[in-house]
Amino acid sequence: MKLSSNKIRIQTVQYFFSVLVIIEIFIPVIWMIMTSIMYPKDLIALPLRLIPERFTFSRYIEIFTDTKIDDAAYIFRIALFNSLIVAVVVTAGSLTIGSLAAYGFARLKFRMKKTLMMLTLFTYMLPCVALVLPMYFIFSRLNLLDKKGTLIIIYLSFIIPFIIWVMQSFFGSISKSFEEAASIDGASRFQTLLYIFVPIARPGAIATGILAFLMSWDEFFYSLVFTSSLNGKTVPVAISEFNGKFTIDYGMISVGGVLASLIPVLITLVFQKYIVMGMTSGGVKE
Amino acid sequence: MNRKKSEELYAYATISPALIIVLFVVLVPIVVTMVYSFINIDAVSSHYGKFMGLHYYISILLSGTFWHDLGRTLYYTLLSTAIETISGILVALLLNQKFRGVKFLRAVVLIPWAIPTVVNGSLWKLIFNGQYGVLNAVLLRMHLIPAYYSWLGNPVSAMNALVIADSWKMMPMSVIFFLAALQGVNTATYEAAMVDGAGAVKRFFVLTLPYLKPSILVVIVMRTVEKFKAFDIFYIMTRGGPADGTKTLMYDAYLKAFDELNYSQAATYAYLITIIVMLLTVMYGKILRRNNDEAE
Numbered sequence: 001m002k003l004s005s006n007k008i009r010i011q012t013v014q015y016f017f018s019v020l021v022i023i024e025i026f027i028p029v030i031w032m033i034m035t036s037i038m039y040p041k042d043l044i045a046l047p048l049r050l051i052p053e054r055f056t057f058s059r060y061i062e063i064f065t066d067t068k069i070d071d072a073a074y075i076f077r078i079a080l081f082n083s084l085i086v087a088v089v090v091t092a093g094s095l096t097i098g099s100l101a102a103y104g105f106a107r108l109k110f111r112m113k114k115t116l117m118m119l120t121l122f123t124y125m126l127p128c129v130a131l132v133l134p135m136y137f138i139f140s141r142l143n144l145l146d147k148k149g150t151l152i153i154i155y156l157s158f159i160i161p162f163i164i165w166v167m168q169s170f171f172g173s174i175s176k177s178f179e180e181a182a183s184i185d186g187a188s189r190f191q192t193l194l195y196i197f198v199p200i201a202r203p204g205a206i207a208t209g210i211l212a213f214l215m216s217w218d219e220f221f222y223s224l225v226f227t228s229s230l231n232g233k234t235v236p237v238a239i240s241e242f243n244g245k246f247t248i249d250y251g252m253i254s255v256g257g258v259l260a261s262l263i264p265v266l267i268t269l270v271f272q273k274y275i276v277m278g279m280t281s282g283g284v285k286e
Numbered sequence: 287m288n289r290k291k292s293e294e295l296y297a298y299a300t301i302s303p304a305l306i307i308v309l310f311v312v313l314v315p316i317v318v319t320m321v322y323s324f325i326n327i328d329a330v331s332s333h334y335g336k337f338m339g340l341h342y343y344i345s346i347l348l349s350g351t352f353w354h355d356l357g358r359t360l361y362y363t364l365l366s367t368a369i370e371t372i373s374g375i376l377v378a379l380l381l382n383q384k385f386r387g388v389k390f391l392r393a394v395v396l397i398p399w400a401i402p403t404v405v406n407g408s409l410w411k412l413i414f415n416g417q418y419g420v421l422n423a424v425l426l427r428m429h430l431i432p433a434y435y436s437w438l439g440n441p442v443s444a445m446n447a448l449v450i451a452d453s454w455k456m457m458p459m460s461v462i463f464f465l466a467a468l469q470g471v472n473t474a475t476y477e478a479a480m481v482d483g484a485g486a487v488k489r490f491f492v493l494t495l496p497y498l499k500p501s502i503l504v505v506i507v508m509r510t511v512e513k514f515k516a517f518d519i520f521y522i523m524t525r526g527g528p529a530d531g532t533k534t535l536m537y538d539a540y541l542k543a544f545d546e547l548n549y550s551q552a553a554t555y556a557y558l559i560t561i562i563v564m565l566l567t568v569m570y571g572k573i574l575r576r577n578n579d580e581a582e
Contacts, residue, residue, distance in 0.1 A: 014385045021377055025397055028454065031420055032409045048423035097303045104300030108293055116305065123312040125567055127515045129539045130556035133549055134318035135311070157311035160304050189296055218402045220518040225544065236404035240522055243408060250412055257405040268400035269393060279459065280466045 032261075036060070036254035043250055059255040072242055072252045078230045079238035080259065086148055086234060087216040090155045095209045097156070098163025103197055105164060106171035107179070117164075124161040128221050136225060146232045154222050159215055163208045166281055170204035171197060207278030210271050214264050235260045316560075322553035329547065342554035351538070352558070359534040362449060363513040369453040371505055374460025375498065379490075381461065382468040392465075399458040407522030410451035414438050414523075441531020444524050448532055452519055460505045467501040468494070507570040511563055535559050 035043065036059060042052040059073070066073035104110075105117050135154070136145075144150045174197065182192045198205075220236040227233045239260060242253045268275060323342055326333045346352050381392050401409070413421050416436030425431045438444045471494070479489050517536045520526065526533035526541065533541075539559060543552035 011385060014380065014383055015387075017380050018385075018387065018391055021380065021391060021395070024454075025394055028409055028413060029397065029401075031413060032405075035412060044418050046417075047426070048418060048420060050420070050423065097307070101301040101304035104297045108297035108300065109290075110294045110297035113297075116301065119313075120304070120308055123308050123316075125511060125563060126312065126316060127536065127556065127559050127563060129517070129536055129543070129552070130319050130560045131312060131315040133322060133543055133553055133556075134315040138315075153307065153311060157307050160307060164304060214400070218404075220404050220521070224521070236402060236518070239404050239408055243411065243522060250415075250418070253408045253412065257401075257408055260405050261401045264400040264402060265397055268396050272393060272396060275396070276462050276466065279462055 032254050032257050035250055036258050038251065040251060059251055060259075063255060063259065072238075072249060072256075075230065075233070075241070076235070076238050076252070076256050076259075079233045079235045082148060082230075082233060083217060083235040083260075086151050086155065087213050089152050090159060090216040091209050091213040093152070094156050094159040094163050094212050095205060098160040098208070099167050099201065099205060101160070102164045102167035103171050103193060103201075106168040107174075107197075117168075120161045120164055124158065124165065132222070132225055139226065145226055146228050148232050150226055151219075151223060151232060151234070154226070155216050155219060159212045162215070163212060166208050166278060167201065167204055169281060170201045174200050203274065203277065204281075206271070207274040207281075210267060210274055211278045214267065217260075217264055319553045319556055322550055323557050325550065327549045327553075328551075329549070338550070342550055343558070346551065346554055346558065352535075352555075354530070355533055355535045355538045358445065358532065359514060359536070362445060362516070362532075362534060363510050365446075366449045366453045366456075366513055367506055367509045369449065370457045370460050370509060371502060373453070373457050374505065375464050375502070377457070377461045378464035378468055379494070381465055395461055396458045398455045401455060403455070403518040404522055406451060406455045407519045410447065410454070411438065411523045414447045438524055439528055441529050444528060445532050448519060448523055451523065452513070452516070456509070460509070463501045463505050464498060467498055471497055503570075503574055507574065511566055511570075514563060514566065515559070535562075 037055040037057055038052055039054065039056055042049065045052075062071075062073040063077055066077070068074055101120075105113065139145050139150055178196050178200075179192060182196050187195065218236070219234070220240070223232070223234045223237045224240065227237060235256070239253060239256045242249050242256060324338060324340075326336045326338050328334065377395065381388060381395065398406070413419055414437040416422065416434060416439055419437070421437065422431070422434045426434065435443075437447050475493060476489060479493060484492065515536055516534070517540060520532055520534060520537045521540075524532040526537045535555065536559060539552050539555035542548045542555055
């Protein structure tokens with residue numbers, strides 16, 4: 001009898017704190033969604049009504065239909081497209097180049113291996129502000145400002161070290177006997193890589209690939225500095241511009257925020273297992 | 287011999303694409319930035335191109351601005367890391383229990399982390415807005431504040447607002463780390479402790495906390511270094527204001543480069559930040575290694 005009342009007490013405590021956590025997580029998110037569908041006059045009503053009588057989805061429709069070049073909605077749509085291209089190319093590129101290097105570092109013997117590995121990891125912790133000025137001067141001299149390609153190269157430079165770091169531990173954990181067996185069977189080095197290492201490292205590659213995509217999607221500083229027009233502007237920069245110095249369009253910021261969060265939140269919910277694995281096996285930037 | 291050589295060539299082939307990108311895009315700029323910190327490259331200066339030695343370092347270290355920036359950076363870094371670590375442990379302890387709905391909780395706990403940094407900043411700026419913000423509306427209705435308060439209009443509350451905004455987004459990450467560690471805990475020890483009559487609080491401090499120590503260290507290391515370099519959320523929410531109240535080293539370096547166009551000063555700031563981050567990393571590396579040795 002005593003045990004069961006104890007059990008009920010524990011359950012009450014568990015649910016009490018669960019509700020707290022749910023409130024903590026969802027209230028800000030719900031507020032962003034609410035703001036995105038509130039009428040402008042309700043947004044600036046005093047006192048603020050927490051639940052207005054009517055809602056509007058017109059901003060969402062605007063985002064996908066507006067064709068006026070100076071409109072926030074149009075800018076956001078193009079930026080969304082730019083972000084998607086950059087993130088997809090960066091994910092594919094960094095995964096290929098990074099895994100290949102991780103394989104080399106983990107499985108092969110060569111001179112200066114340790115130094116080169118340390119050097120690569122060292123670049124990962126450098127603050128972006130210590131790199132940005134020379135980059136800016138060089139890229140502007142080469143006429144490479146405001147281009148998606150420039151962003152892609154820069155993003156690759158900090159995402160590749162992250163992938164090397166995580167993936168080399170995956171490659172390192174594969175038993176040497178697999179390799180030997182393949183070599184006895186007459187497989188070439190490249191065949192061993194393709195048929196032995198790639199399948200075994202697949203979960204690690206999925207995990208780091210997802211994180212690479214999210215890192216690219218989230219990046220703001222370089223995009224802010226290096227892009228100025230719709231040629232290269234990404235979503236974070238577009239949203240920051242809605243926070244203008246003079247006008248702040250809260251409705252549009254919230255619509256942008258909801259849409260910009262949609263992809264990463266869905267990815268996180270679907271691939272949670274991989275994300276947790278990638279995070280805990282390497283540590284991750286934001 | 288030949289075989290060894292071919293392996294070496296093969297190895298260089300695998301790592302060279304990565305090395306070329308990292309070398310050109312990161313290592314060249316980091317060296318050039320150092321040069322900038324020794325040479326006057328301010329476009330508007332009449333001394334353009336002149337070698338200045340340690341002039342910039344000395345003048346910046348002697349100025350009050352640098353130390354004020356550093357103080358604000360440390361306040362932000364330490365407070366938000368502390369909040370994330372402590373609340374991360376508490377939430378992880380909850381999610382490590384077995385009860386109906388815990389799977390759902392584990393899934394949704396990552397949502398704030400998935401929201402892009404810039405969106406997170408905008409979202410909290412909206413909440414903290416002094417005129418139309420929902421925080422004021424709610425607090426006033428609950429009679430917790432006498433009148434609308436401009437949260438981002440006061441240097442101290444603006445900095446704390448930034449801490450809250452960033453902790454909200456990044457706390458899930460520490461939860462994940464602590465949860466992963468907790469799932470490796472040996473439950474038999476706990477049952478033995480319970481039989482011995484150890485209460486929940488005592489079990490936490492005697493068993494759980496020492497067990498979590500390595501992951502606590504990892505989280506603190508990762509988060510302090512990242513927070514020290516934070517820029518995005520400052521740009522979105524406060525732009526260093528009001529009255530420089532949220533101007534950190536990173537933000538000041540950005541201002542010097544892209545607002546004041548004092549390139550050499552910006553480069554020097556950037557290098558001082560790099561040196562501090564490197565010192566932190568080395569220090570933490572030592573702590574972690576000692577910690578690992580203890581664990582073995």
